[in-house]
Amino acid sequence: MSTAAIHGGWRAQDPHGAVVPPIYATSAYAHPDHASLKALFARRSEGFAYSRSGNPTTTVLEERITALEGGIGAIAVASGQAATTIALCALLEPGSHVVASRRLYGGTTEFLDDTLADMGVTSTTVDPWDLEAWEQAIRPETRAVLLESIANPGAELVDLRAISDIAHAHDVPVVVDSTLASPALYRPGDHGADVIVHSATKYLSGHGTTIAGLIVDTGSFDPRCRPERWSRLTTPNPRFGVTFADDYGSGSSGLLAYARAKYVTDFGATLPAASAQQILVGIETLDLRMERISANAEALAAHLHTAAGVDQVHHPSIPGRPDAAIASRDFPHGTSGVFSIDLAGGEAGAAAFCDALELFTIAVNIGDARSLVCHPATTTHSHLTPQQRTACGVGPGTVRLSIGLEDLADLRADLDRGLRAV
Numbered sequence: 001m002s003t004a005a006i007h008g009g010w011r012a013q014d015p016h017g018a019v020v021p022p023i024y025a026t027s028a029y030a031h032p033d034h035a036s037l038k039a040l041f042a043r044r045s046e047g048f049a050y051s052r053s054g055n056p057t058t059t060v061l062e063e064r065i066t067a068l069e070g071g072i073g074a075i076a077v078a079s080g081q082a083a084t085t086i087a088l089c090a091l092l093e094p095g096s097h098v099v100a101s102r103r104l105y106g107g108t109t110e111f112l113d114d115t116l117a118d119m120g121v122t123s124t125t126v127d128p129w130d131l132e133a134w135e136q137a138i139r140p141e142t143r144a145v146l147l148e149s150i151a152n153p154g155a156e157l158v159d160l161r162a163i164s165d166i167a168h169a170h171d172v173p174v175v176v177d178s179t180l181a182s183p184a185l186y187r188p189g190d191h192g193a194d195v196i197v198h199s200a201t202k203y204l205s206g207h208g209t210t211i212a213g214l215i216v217d218t219g220s221f222d223p224r225c226r227p228e229r230w231s232r233l234t235t236p237n238p239r240f241g242v243t244f245a246d247d248y249g250s251g252s253s254g255l256l257a258y259a260r261a262k263y264v265t266d267f268g269a270t271l272p273a274a275s276a277q278q279i280l281v282g283i284e285t286l287d288l289r290m291e292r293i294s295a296n297a298e299a300l301a302a303h304l305h306t307a308a309g310v311d312q313v314h315h316p317s318i319p320g321r322p323d324a325a326i327a328s329r330d331f332p333h334g335t336s337g338v339f340s341i342d343l344a345g346g347e348a349g350a351a352a353f354c355d356a357l358e359l360f361t362i363a364v365n366i367g368d369a370r371s372l373v374c375h376p377a378t379t380t381h382s383h384l385t386p387q388q389r390t391a392c393g394v395g396p397g398t399v400r401l402s403i404g405l406e407d408l409a410d411l412r413a414d415l416d417r418g419l420r421a422v
């Protein structure tokens with residue numbers, strides 16, 4: 001893990017010997033002759049034409065995350081939201097259906113309920129811990145199962161192997177948003193995931209500087225298992241003149257080739273090269289940060305569990321959590337730094353708590369080196385219905401904490417300061 005985090009995708013191939021992958025600040029790429037550029041557009045050769053669909057700096061990032069997740073390929077995109085959108089668009093079509101966990105980042109729920117619904121795709125959400133519910137929700141037109149390996153904001157863990165087995169028995173691919181876990185804590189591909197998406201904005205960046213997203217193909221989904229379901233991949237594509245699924249024979253990802261050629265290009269959801277370089281630098285220290293952040297979070301969750309004014313702490317280490325066995329089996333290195341607490345006094349209590357904190361910053365981000373706090377019901381999950389918020393574990397007094405790398409004693413003292421104000 002540590003070696004791939006530093007060397008993955010980069011072998012100092014820069015002609016000037018740059019040690020760190022440089023930022024290729026170019027919109028287009030010169031070709032030696034007409035035939036060379038023509039071959040690229042006809043997909044008869046590999047290379048770069050225009051940075052909307054590929055850039056040497058982002059290629060290093062794509063190769064690095066592929067190595068870290070143990071996949072067969074990846075594409076870097078403009079944001080985590082773009083990663084989820086593009087991964088799902090590549091699998092779905094009007095009339096198809098998604099089964100999703102109820103415990104999702106609010107923006108993902110909004111995408112399913114609103115934009116995907118506009119595109120003629122329906123979705124059913126289920127309790128991620130109810131295996132029977134996953135089985136029952138799958139329909140003949142289901143084309144993807146979607147969940148978070150560690151859910152935002154309540155840090156619920158799922159039995160991904162069991163859910164994947166259910167989905168695969170119906171030839172349905174499993175898409176896992178592994179933003180909160182990162183490959184330092186959990187590799188969804190080892191537990192049955194077919195496609196992994198990341199908001200690289202969070203732990204992969206690690207310092208709150210950059211918006212970015214990644215899609216990884218783990219290589220286990222082959223659309224040729226049900227060619228009629230994914231005909232846009234399994235038959236000659238009229239626009240591009242190729243059958244994308246044939247890429248699978250060569251060990252590369254037809255799904256990603258299709259996603260890049262069509263959706264990254266059409267949506268223009270390109271990751272800037274400078275952002276790719278910042279994510280690459282962040283990944284170099286990923287496992288060190290995740291270890292420290294996870295340990296800090298677990299210690300603070302235990303502290304808050306016994307503190308006055310806290311109704312409930314939502315962290316897998318808290319006694320009685322249904323996912324305790326999953327934590328000890330699948331997450332030996334910790335469960336990251338995001339968890340939530342329910343405070344007495346509803347929104348007013350949460351506001352008093354947040355406003356009294358001096359070290360935690362009030363901000364709607366997670367995965368930063370500095371500790372952050374927000375009130376999901378009025379921010380990240382504010383566009384959901386009250387029922388959807390309840391299903392996500394977000395109540396009026398819920399506060400999300402994203403624990404950073406500061407000294408544990410200072411963080412504990414700051415949380416105590418917040419609680420005294422509730």
Ligand SMILES: Cc1ncc(COP(=O)(O)O)c(C=O)c1O
Nearest residue numbers: 079080081105152179199201212
């Ligand atoms: C779990 C999860 N997935 C996806 C996203 C969206 O990522 P981005 O903000 O990079 O678009 C977020 C953002 O908070 C998230 O927490």
